[in-house]
Amino acid sequence: MTAAADAQLQLIDRLEASGALTPDWRQAFLDVGRHLFLPDVFWASTGGGYERCDRAESPDRWMELAYSDVAIVTQWDGGADDGQREPTSSVSMPTMVASMLRDLDVRDGHRVWEGGTGPGWNAALLAYRQGAHNVVTVELDPAVAAQAAANFRALEAAPTAVVGDAADGYPPSAPYDRGILTCSVREVPAAVIGQIRLQGVLVLPFAPLFGGGAVARLTVSGTTAEGPFTGSSAFMRMRQQRYQAPPVDDYLPGDWPGDAAQEHTTLSPLDVVDDWLAAFVVGLALPDLYYRRSDGDGMTTLWLFDTAVTSWATVDFVDGASRFEVRQSGPRRVWSEVEDVVRWWEKEGRPGFERFGLTVDGGEHRAWLDEPANPLPSARG
Structure with a gap:
């Protein structure tokens, strides 16, 4: 067994033991190596900041980080330089990838839309699980999309990859049974909701303007999407929803x-x-x-x-x-x-993420505790 395969297997076993990775996803995680989607130089979020790692200089450390449960930044500042001011493309931490795919609850034959291709690992996992013809992924940044396309060419099963605005969904292949965003939003795009089938599921990181963030699992009914949060999350915000505060x-x-x-x-x-x-x-x-x-x-x-x-x-x-x-x-x-x-x-006893939920109806967002009939204080007036 190669060092990469051994590290990959150890990570998968840890993800399964934690409950993040369900058995139906194990084979896809075995088939699609995370290291295949990482550039030779990346920055790993290791707790104390970002650790720069160059494969040519530290090949063992590079592979160790590739199969560590950490997020890895692959682009800073829209590709302008590596000044490390703001991450603009990344490969999410494996626990988060596995748990969001678990929340997505895909079934055989489901068509899946993904917003935010990034380097492509999540889309590739979906393609191996669902069949490449059932997966569409959309990326706004042409340079990031080009790198993802190059990564996909090395695979046996590659999704349909589109350069475009994830907030618009992708109407030519709609409707979808499932949708997933890999960037956070403070407003769920109405166009995306409109492209999910009745009783379909949309999984996304929701991050209010004030701070914090959690994964929402929303069930779609026409123009309405509603459901609980499933746990904490921290993702880069959708570029179109980054707030520019006045002076x-x-x-x-x-x-x-x-x-x-x-x-x-x-x-x-x-x-x-x-x-x-x-x-x-x-x-x-x-x-x-x-x-x-x-x-x-x-x-x-x-x-x-x-x-x-x-x-x-x-x-x-x-x-x-x-x-x-x-x-x-x-x-x-x-x-x-x-x-x-x-x-x-x-x-209320400091309830955790999982007791909160979100209803999106015609562009209006309403948060609640335990059930939609119990809105948060500001909604009560």
């Missing part, structure tokens, strides 16, 4: 604090934004809020804004403090809204 001066003409009076809170702002689940809950309840932060020596200032550019707040975290200074301005008290959502979540 702070649009909210605060003149010097801080403007007309904002001093208040105090006992809720640490870092307990909100540094907790992936807490930030996700706030983002679900308050989808039009976002934040920036500035970190200093022993102090962090959190700036909160609404997308309508009407209201803002600041909260100052100081090491060792139990009360934190707040300033709020505008018709909304945006920090008070955040605090209300967090207190509600705590009162």
